[in-house]
Amino acid sequence: MPEGKIIKALSGFYYVAHDGEITQCRGRGVFRKNKITPLVGDQVVFQAENSTEGYILEVAERKNELVRPPIANVDQAILVFSAVEPGFSPVLLDRFLVLIEFNFIKPLIVISKMDLADHAAAEEIERYASEYRKAGYDVLLTSAEAADGIDSLRPFLEGRISVVAGQSGVGKSTLLNMLRPDLELKTSGISSHLGRGKHTTRHVELIEIGGGLVADTPGFSSLEFTELEVEDMTRCFPEFLERSEFCKFRGCTHLSEPKCAVKDAVEAGDIPKYRYEHYTEFVQEIKDRKPRY
Structure with a gap:
């Protein structure tokens, strides 16, 4: 049986x-029975x-998967945040970073x-x-309109499956259009009424760019730590x-314990105070989460 990679999922196909x-x-009915949903990025066996008339028979074991956006086997997450319109949000970036680190995916920050x-x-x-x-993060500063910094992104793409994510x-999409102009992906400005971006991407699709595969994904602005426990949070902050x-x-949870090296580093200015504040905020959010049964 032939094998391949799912590069797009749309309307049940x-x-x-x-x-x-x-x-x-x-997908065969057995997937629904076993509660398996094939995802973009999956290696599959099919006939x-x-x-136009194929059936997926088997989905290979995944090294990771994301729920929002729904994609599997990701090597790298390119987290795009803007300097302005909308303004840069460290707390939202840290939420993204925590979930990316939790899934053992390498993040790349693009502003x-x-x-x-x-x-x-x-x-x-x-x-x-x-x-x-x-x-410990790679950070690129870019200007799509002036094409500044765009070429510095290309080496990060080669040979990898990357997901592009971030606030609407x-x-x-503008960034991907600069990297590969023939894509002509729809772009949209900020809604003056809502003060946030209009969604322009409606499905997940892997696109060949820069010697790798890149997923253009629907924009979203809220992330919940539904799968994380308090003990997971420390490893999601590399510094x-x-x-530790x-x-x-x-x-050590770096909250109330004495002689904590992390708190000492915050006091000394070696770790920015906002990073520690976000950490404590996220830990409290997990503690306040309603138990799942």
Whole structure:
């Protein structure tokens, strides 16, 4: 039986790429019975009489999967945030980063619309970029309109499955259009009435860009920590994890324990205060979560 990768899912059909061809498939009923939903990024075994009448028979084991957006086997998450319109939000970025780290996916932070930022806003973004780099993240500053920084993104794409995610209206589709102009993905500005971006991408699809596969995904602005427990949170902040071995107590939660290396680093200014505040806020959110039965 042939094998391939799902590159698009739309209206109950799965488009499987294999040997330079794409076959339109449906999922067998056994998937619904076993509560398995094939996802974009899945490696699958399928059978097909022709290019439009195939059936997926088997889904290979996944190394990871995301719920929003629904995609599997991701190597890298390109988190696009804008300097302005909408304004840069460290707390929203940290929510994204936590969920990406939790799924063992490598994040890349891209801050767009730098050409629209005034001097004060640009300086603030540069400071944030420096602090996130110090925490261990790759950060790129870009301007799609002026094409600044776009080429620096290409080496990160090669040989990887990347998901592009971020708040609506930050310029995800614009960024992909700059990398591959023939895509002509729909873009949209900010809704003046709602103050947030209008959704322009309605489904998940893997697109060949820069020697890799990139998923353009629907924009969204809220993320919940439904799968995380309190003990997961420390490893989702890499600069905390790096220092946790120097805490007095093994399994330190960096909240009320004495001689905590993370809290000491915050006091010394080695970890930005907002990162620690977001950490404590997220931990409390998990503690306040209603138990699942």
